[in-house]
Amino acid sequence: xxxxxxxxxxxxxxxxxxxxxxxxxxxxxxxxxxxxxxxxxxxxxxxxxxxxxxxxxxxxxxxxxxxxxxxxxxxxxxxxxxxxxxxxxxxxxxxxxxxxxxxxxxxxxxxxxxxxxxxxxxxxxxxxxxxxxxxxxxxxxxxxxxxxxxxxxxxxxxxxxxxxxxxxxxxxxxxxxxxxxxxxxxxxxxxxxxxxxxxxxxxxxxxxxxxxxxxxxxxxxxxxxxxxxxxxxxxxxxxxxxxxxxxxxxxxxxxxxxxxxxxxxxxxxxxxxxxxxxxxxxxxxxxxxxxxxxxx
Amino acid sequence: xxxxxxxxxxxxxxxxxxxxxxxxxxxxxxxxxxxxxxxxxxxxxxxxxxxxxxxxxxxxxxxxxxxxxxxxxxxxxxxxxxxxxxxxxxxxxxxxxxxxxxxxxxxxxxxxxxxxxxxxxxxxxxxxxxxxxxxxxxxxxxxxxxxxxxxxxxxxxxxxxxxxxxxxxxxxxxxxxxxxxxxxxxxxxxxxxxxxxxxxxxxxxxxxxxxxxxxxxxxxxxxxxxxxxxxxxxxxxxxxxxxxxxxxxxxxxxxxxxxxxxxxxxxxxxxxxxxxxxxxxxxxxxxxxxxxxxxxxxxxxxxxxxxxxxxxxxxxxxxxxxxxxxxxxxxxxxxxxxxxxxxxxxxxxxxxxxxxxxxxxxxxxxxxxxxxxxxxxxxxxxxxxxxxxxxxxxxxxxxxxxxxxxxxxxxxxxxxxxxxxxxxxxxxxxxxxxxxxxxxxxxxxxxxxxxxxxxxxxxxxxxxxxxxxxxxxxxxxxxxxxxxxxxxxxxxxxxxxxxxxxxxxxxxxxxxxxxxxxxxxxxxxxxxxxxxxxxxxxxxxxxxxxxxxxxxxxxxxxxxxxxxxxxxxxxxxxxxxxxxxxxxxxxxxxxxxxxxxxxxxxxxxxxxxxxxxxxxxxxxxxxxxxxxxxxxxxxxxxxxxxxx
Numbered sequence: 054x055x056x057x058x059x060x061x062x063x064x065x066x067x068x069x070x071x072x073x074x075x076x077x078x079x080x081x082x083x084x085x086x087x088x089x090x091x092x093x094x095x096x097x098x099x100x101x102x103x104x105x106x107x108x109x110x111x112x113x114x115x116x117x118x119x120x121x122x123x124x125x126x127x128x129x130x131x132x133x134x135x136x137x138x139x140x141x142x143x144x145x146x147x148x149x150x151x152x153x154x155x156x157x158x159x160x161x162x163x164x165x166x167x168x169x170x171x172x173x174x175x176x177x178x179x180x181x182x183x184x185x186x187x188x189x190x191x192x193x194x195x196x197x198x199x200x201x202x203x204x205x206x207x208x209x210x211x212x213x214x215x216x217x218x219x220x221x222x223x224x225x226x227x228x229x230x231x232x233x234x235x236x237x238x239x240x241x242x243x244x245x246x247x248x249x250x251x252x253x254x255x256x257x258x259x260x261x262x263x264x265x266x267x268x269x270x271x272x273x274x275x276x277x278x279x280x281x282x283x284x285x286x287x288x289x290x291x292x293x294x295x296x297x298x299x300x301x302x303x304x305x306x307x308x309x310x311x312x313x314x315x316x317x318x319x320x321x322x323x324x325x326x327x328x329x330x331x332x333x334x335x336x337x338x339x340x341x342x343x344x345x346x347x348x349x
Numbered sequence: 350x351x352x353x354x355x356x357x358x359x360x361x362x363x364x365x366x367x368x369x370x371x372x373x374x375x376x377x378x379x380x381x382x383x384x385x386x387x388x389x390x391x392x393x394x395x396x397x398x399x400x401x402x403x404x405x406x407x408x409x410x411x412x413x414x415x416x417x418x419x420x421x422x423x424x425x426x427x428x429x430x431x432x433x434x435x436x437x438x439x440x441x442x443x444x445x446x447x448x449x450x451x452x453x454x455x456x457x458x459x460x461x462x463x464x465x466x467x468x469x470x471x472x473x474x475x476x477x478x479x480x481x482x483x484x485x486x487x488x489x490x491x492x493x494x495x496x497x498x499x500x501x502x503x504x505x506x507x508x509x510x511x512x513x514x515x516x517x518x519x520x521x522x523x524x525x526x527x528x529x530x531x532x533x534x535x536x537x538x539x540x541x542x543x544x545x546x547x548x549x550x551x552x553x554x555x556x557x558x559x560x561x562x563x564x565x566x567x568x569x570x571x572x573x574x575x576x577x578x579x580x581x582x583x584x585x586x587x588x589x590x591x592x593x594x595x596x597x598x599x600x601x602x603x604x605x606x607x608x609x610x611x612x613x614x615x616x617x618x619x620x621x622x623x624x625x626x627x628x629x630x631x632x633x634x635x636x637x638x639x640x641x642x643x644x645x646x647x648x649x650x651x652x653x654x655x656x657x658x659x660x661x662x663x664x665x666x667x668x669x670x671x672x673x674x675x676x677x678x679x680x681x682x683x684x685x686x687x688x689x690x691x692x693x694x695x696x697x698x699x700x701x702x703x704x705x706x707x708x709x710x711x712x713x714x715x716x717x718x719x720x721x722x723x724x725x726x727x728x729x730x731x732x733x734x735x736x737x738x739x740x741x742x743x744x745x746x747x748x749x750x751x752x753x754x755x756x757x758x759x760x761x762x763x764x765x766x767x768x769x770x771x772x773x774x775x776x777x778x779x780x781x782x783x784x785x786x787x788x789x790x791x792x793x794x795x796x797x798x799x800x801x802x803x804x805x806x807x808x809x810x811x812x813x814x815x816x817x818x819x820x821x822x823x824x825x826x827x828x829x830x831x832x833x834x835x836x837x838x839x840x841x842x843x844x845x846x847x848x849x850x851x852x853x854x855x856x857x858x859x860x861x862x863x864x865x866x867x868x869x870x871x872x873x874x875x876x877x878x879x880x881x882x883x884x885x886x887x888x889x890x891x892x893x894x895x896x897x898x899x900x901x902x903x904x905x906x907x908x909x910x911x912x913x914x915x916x917x918x919x920x921x922x923x924x925x926x927x928x929x930x931x932x933x934x935x936x937x938x939x940x941x942x943x944x945x946x947x948x949x950x951x952x953x954x955x956x957x958x959x960x961x962x963x964x965x966x967x968x969x970x971x972x973x974x975x976x977x978x979x980x981x982x983x984x985x986x987x988x989x990x991x992x993x
Contacts, residue, residue, distance in 0.1 A: 090486075140673055147415055148676045151615045151668055154608065158665035166662075275604075279493070286490040320505040327494035334487045335479050 057190050062312050068196035070304025071203025072258050074297040076281035077288060078210070079254030081296035084285065085227025086247045089149035093133060094281060095274025096160040097252055101126040101259030102269035103164060106175050115178050115264075122263075123256030130252025131245055139241075157274070164271040172270035175263055199261045206257050207297060210250075214293070219246060227293065287330055289340030298341055303330075353545045355845040355856070362544035365686035366537050369626060377529045389525055391637055396528035397590050399629035400535040402613045404582030406625040407539050408575050409614065411548055413555030414485050417607055418476075418492030421499030422580040424602030425472055426465030426587025431516045432509065434461045434592065439518035446508040458522040462531075462588040469584025470577050477576040481569040496607060503599035515598025523593035531589050535582055539622045540684070542578065546849070549838075551575050552620075553846040556835030556873070563795055563829075564847040564888060565821035612664055616671045618678025620837065623685040628678065632664060639663050682837050691870075746809075747772050748928050749794065749825065749896045754803035754813075756789055763789040765952045766803065771896055776922060776929045778943035778960075780936070782972055785949040787932045788830055791898050794930075795827045796820040808895065822850065826889035827898035830932075832881045836874030840865055840884055843873060847888045854925070859891040862924065863917060879910055883917065890921050896928045897921070903935040911938050918942060940964070948972065 076094075083091050104125040105118040137156050141149060181195040214220035226233040226243045234240050255277075262277060263269060280303060288299025306329060310322050318325070334340070354362075373396075380392045405419045432440070432447075433456045441452050456464070480491045503510050510516065523531075542548045551571040554561040558568050591597065609632070617628020643659045671678065680688070747770030756764040764786045771777050779787050792798045794805055799814035806812070812820055821827075826847075835843055844856050844865075860866060863883045868876060876884060882902055889897055899918070903911040915938055922929050933939055939946060939960070946963045948956040950972035956963050963969055 137669065141676070144672070144676050147413075147615075147619070148672050150415065151611070152672050154611075155665040155668040155672075158608065158661055162662045162665070279497075282490065282493070286487055290486050321501055324494075324498040324501040327497055331479060331491050331494055334483050334491065339484060340487070 058312075060190050061192060062308055064192050064196045064200060066305045066308040067301075068199035068203065068304075069308060070301035071200050071207065072261050072277075072300075073280050073284045073304045074207060074300025075203055075254045075258040075261075076277050077284035077296035077300040077303075078207070078293060079251040079258070080278075080281040081285045081288075081291060081293055082223070082227070082247045082254070083251045085291050085293065086223070086230055086244055087138070087149070088146060088230075089138070089153065090146075090282065091133075091138075091251070092150060092153040092278065093137075093157040093160060094153075094251065094255060095276075095278025096157050097126045097130055097255035097274070098259035098262055098277045099160065099164065099269070099271065099274040100129045101256045102175065102263045102266075102273060103168065103173075105260070105263055106168075106173050106269050109176050115176075118175075119260040122260055123253060126256030126259060127249055127252035130248045130255065134244060134248040139244075157278075161271045161274070168271070170271060172268040172273075174268045175266075177264050177267050181264055195264060199264070202257065202261060206254075210254075223247065223250075224293070227291065283327070283330060287333055287340055289342045292340070292342045295340055295342035302341070306330075353547065355546060355549070355848070358544040358845075359541075361686070362540040363537075365623075365684045366540045368685050368689075369536055369623060370533050373529065373532065373626075377525055381525055391633065393523060393525055393528050393593055395629060395633040396525070396532045397523070397586065397593060398610065398613065398633065399626050400528070400532045400589070401583060401586040402610050402617075402625045402629045403532075403535045403539045403622060404579050404586055405610060405614055406579075406619060406622060407542055407582060408579035410619040410621065410625070411543060411551045411555060411575055412572050414572070415489045416492040417489065417611075418495030418499070419579065419583050420602050420607045420610065421495050422469040422473060422583035423587035423590065423606075424499050424503055424599070425469045426462075426584030427591035427597065427602070428503065428510055428516075429465045429468045429584070430461040430588035430591040431519045431597075433464060434458075434520055434522070435516065435518045436520070443511055443516060443518070444508065458527065458592065461522075461592065462585045465588030465591075466581040466585040469587070470581040473577045473580030474573075477573045477580075480576065481572045496603070500599055500603050503602060510599065513598055513600075515596065515601075517596035519591050519595045521592065521595055523589045528589060528593070531585070535586070536622060536626065538578075538582065539625075542575070543622060543684075546845070547571060547574060549842060549846045550849070552838060552842075553835050555620075556837055557833050559797065559817070560829065560833035560835065561846070562817040563797070563821055563827050563833075565818050565849045565892065566846070567816075567818045609664075612668050614678075616668060616678055618675075618680035618682070620677065620682035621680040621684050623683070623688075624678050624680035627680060631679075632667075635664065635667065636660055694870075747806075748775075748808060749930070750806045751790065751794065751800075752804040752806065754790070754793055754800045754805065756786075756793055756798060756801050762952050764793070764800075767949065767952070767954055768803075769947045769954070769957070771928045771930050774922070774926060774928055775945065776918075776931065776943045778939040778946040779930060779932045779949065780934070780939055780946060781949035781955075784951070785972070786952040787949055788900060789952075790949070791827065791900050791930075791932060794820075795825055795898060821892070824892075824895035825898065826892050826894035826896070828882075828885040828889055828900055828902060830900040830904065832878075832885055834873035834876070834881055834884060834888075836872065838873055839870050840873065840876070840887075841869045843884055843888045844891050848891045850892065852893055854891050854893050856891060859887050862890070862921060863887045878905060882906070882914070886917065886921070890925060893925050894927050896930065897925075899929065899931040899933075901933050902931065903933050903938050906935070908937075911935055914938070915942055 080091065080094050083089060083094075101122040105122040108118045108121050133156065137152055138149065141152055144152075181198070184191045184193050185197070186192075214224055222233065222238045222243055223246065225236070226238055226247075233243070258277065266273070284299035284303045285296045286299070287302055288295030288297070303326070306326055307322070310325055311319070314322060314325070377392065380388050401423060405416065408414070408419070409416055432451060433454050435443075435455075437453050437455055440447065444452070476495060480488050483491055504513050543552075550561065550566040553564065554566055554568040554571060562568055594601070613628035613632045614625055615628070616631060617626065618624025639660045675681070683691070750768070750770035752768050753766045754764055754768070755762070755766055767786065767790060769777070769779075779790065781787055789798070793800045793813075796812070796815050796817040796819065804811050804813050807820070807823060807825060810823075812823065835846070838846070841856070841860075844859055848854070848856055860869065863886060865880075865883060865887060868880055873881070873884065886899070886902065902918070903914055906914060918929060918931070919942070921927075931939070931942060943960060945958065946960050947954065948963060948966070948969050955968040955972050956966040958966070
């Protein structure tokens with residue numbers, strides 16, 4: 054592989070990795086405070102996409118579409134928690150998992166019934182298909198924007214977690230929710246906040262995702278959910294830094310396999326990615342940055 | 350090895366199975382007699398779904414680990430069956446690249462089902478070897494990977510699967526009677542497994558893996574065994590499924606059916622076989638009714654228009670409702686026969702202790718099923734093991750010893766070179782302020798943490814760094830500071846799970862030693878605090894350990910309770926002839942109970958000797974009260990103990 058290709062692939066990996074990192078972080082924030090895996094998380098991406106599709110009808114600018122989409126995702130996420138998960142606050146991990154699984158089905162079916170089971174196109178600026186030449190290397194605009202927006206959002210979020218008192222409360226709650234409550238952190242507010250952040254992240258990732266796909270469909274949330282789930286498990290479920298690391302790891306792994314696999318094996322790329330990750334977990338069952346559990 | 354069933358459990362599970370079998374046979378007779386092919390079709394698909402759900406229940410229900418990957422095994426069974434049953438001419442037409450031996454092969458129903466089960470089991474064994482090493486949440490992820498992996502293999506391995514187009518021409522062998530027999534066989538297998546010792550051990554690990562391992566359960570092996578068994582059932586189920594649906598592609602083995610089967614399991618109650626069947630029945634009935642509405646119905650003048658997508662939507666809603674009102678599913682952890690028995694006994698759903706079920710005395714009258722124990726009367730007379738009394742007070746080499754053991758947690762030295770020995774029949778007290786390393790030492794002795802340095806010797810062998818279940822099986826039993834019972838297992842089951850070796854004590858003796866008769870059928874999670882402590886001690890004692898490690902058994906007890914505990918501990922020591930190492934803050938208890946006391950402070954031994962000497966040892970006084978120069982600060986009473 055030439056240096057030029059290497060840099061191109063590196064940008065691709067950073068762009069895909071930053072989407073995955075946003076998704077994984079969104080899933081982990083909720084896992085941290087509630088100990089639940091939100092299977093309806095992918096549907097937040099779907100909601101973002103369809104909101105953009107609805108707004109796009111009036112020839113609006115992509116930026117406006119994106120902002121409305123992100124807002125819709127954030128509000129939906131908080132709504133989900135209020136309606137479906139709050140009544141089950143004390144339920145077991147599996148109960149919450151299945152509730153969110155069922156919620157995901159309901160949302161998917163709503164889009165299927167109310168819009169259409171078929172994919173709908175979402176207009177994206179022509180700029181996204183162009184490429185810029187930097188130092189003699191041609192790089193797509195979209196991967197650059199994606200990587201920039203993704204990494205920028207992650208930095209802002211880090212700032213929020215490190216510097217604000219709400220961020221500190223979130224970090225405390227994701228380490229030990231019970232103790233955090235005893236220290237006077239209000240449970241409902243912190244859980245709402247976690248879902249809001251989760252929805253915000255899903256929204257940002259959703260916009261970037263739609264920009265790549267240029268269409269929306271009822272089941273589009275599945276792949277983002279799966280990747281978020283995988284990335285946060287590799288990173289160490291519940292660890293926020295781990296989720297980001299896992300997201301980038303997954304992005305790099307996917308691009309690496311796509312670039313190096315012989316064409317006969319390309320259909321198996323996703324399966325091989327999973328296999329590689331199962332391999333990682335074999336060696337480090339607690340994930341890259343997770344804390345070690347009690348021995349068995 | 351012990352027999353595969355605890356006394357009475359075999360008969361109980363067969364009886365429970367027949368309670369499920371009879372109505373199923375009746376329904377089959379009724380539907381077949383009615384001569385309506387559509388109803389028969391629905392019934393066949395219900396039998397198949399129920400068998401598949403029960404197959405998933407065997408792993409998910411007993412291990413408590415969610416699996417999204419079981420449908421991949423169903424697919425393996427279905428493709429295997431299709432490849433060996435499709436008539437050669439149709440097969441070669443669809444798959445021109447198929448090897449000649451396979452192309453010419455045409456087998457009947459039973460060999461196809463057996464092959465399907467075998468293929469699934471072999472793949473499960475390979476995958477499972479990696480899976481069981483992972484933590485629970487990572488395992489769930491691994492099973493999801495399996496599902497995606499299976500799907501991409503089915504879609505892309507065109508020479509055998511014809512890719513996304515799929516296969517057709519499978520002969521229709523799965524009749525009502527075939528699927529009925531398959532379901533009944535699956536149910537019997539699942540019931541037997543659930544009540545077997547292996548199944549009970551896995552259920553204990555579902556409730557608390559650490560406590561199960563400390564009771565001698567090899568958690569990984571139990572998980573692997575159940576994983577392979579349930580994969581084989583899924584493979585057989587898939588083989589039957591293929592011979593009923595006749596044409597299919599890879600989409601049949603992906604998220605839709607995974608979701609449908611898991612929904613049945615969760616709504617019915619994943620921890621019970623009855624629940625799995627009930628969930629399948631409920632969803633089948635609801636789906637059948639809704640499908641009619643979905644296609645539009647006319648009831649005389651009233652006609653309801655078609656509502657597409659209604660089925661999936663409603664089932665998702667049903668799951669949420671079921672989970673809100675019955676988080677553990679319709680049947681929770683109970684089987685049909687349990688429910689009937691508990692209703693009859695009047696103890697179901699109420700907190701009051703359930704009276705002994707009718708069959709319990711009959712168990713005691715079957716000494717043949719407990720061959721390892723001496724006849725009842727003798728044991729009940731509690732013949733003290735003579736060896737126990739001889740070597741009292743630390744004569745001879747210690748049974749269990751720590752030699753210069755050190756353990757650190759990220760720079761915190763929890764133990765620095767601690768040595769202690771527990772003599773045969775000894776009762777050794779281990780005391781020290783909070784954070785002095787007592788629990789860490791117990792965790793090292795019982796294998797929960799390996800020591801960083803030093804040795805742990807037990808009966809002359811170095812056991813430092815062995816796994817908890819090896820150490821437990823070798824003869825060290827323990828209790829936990831923060832009681833670790835199995836919340837969804839009954840008291841009787843707690844003791845049965847731990848009675849793992851032929852040398853174990855008789856379950857009924859241990860129950861009577863600790864006075865647990867009134868609460869035998871209560872769930873661990875519903876017990877009063879003092880009773881929980883006694884159940885934990887019973888669970889440890891039933892294994893006739895050489896050494897019993899008790900971690901703060903008197904915590905939270907008042908004086909009368911701790912006096913009772915004292916008598917219990919001494920009685921068990923005398924009956925089993927074991928040594929006891931007890932950690933506690935209740936100095937009154939320790940002084941009365943122990944012949945020798947070992948004092949730790951900040952991870953080091955500060956004193957050792959008889960209670961009288963230790964009580965006045967200046968180093969001990971200093972450890973508890975601080976140095977005389979400072980203000981005498983009272984001993985700290987924080988709840989959080991030791992680095993462990």
